[in-house]
Amino acid sequence: MKKYRCTVCEWIYDPAIGDPDAGIAPGTPFESLPDDWSCPLCGVGKDMFEEETE
Numbered sequence: 001m002k003k004y005r006c007t008v009c010e011w012i013y014d015p016a017i018g019d020p021d022a023g024i025a026p027g028t029p030f031e032s033l034p035d036d037w038s039c040p041l042c043g044v045g046k047d048m049f050e051e052e053t054e
């Protein structure tokens with residue numbers, strides 16, 4: 001599963017970790033996050049994230 005990076009604050013969504021504070025279980029792909037999910041650091045929506053490429 002791919003990681004996604006917030007283009008505003010550089011926070012990384014790692015599907016292996018999920019977002020426990022928002023009730024997102026580990027193993028949840030970015031694509032499966034609810035539409036109203038937002039960046040836990042800066043609060044922007046999913047459309048402000050882009051795929052992390054290294």
Ligand SMILES: [Zn+2]
Nearest residue numbers: 006009039042
């Ligand atoms: Zn952010």
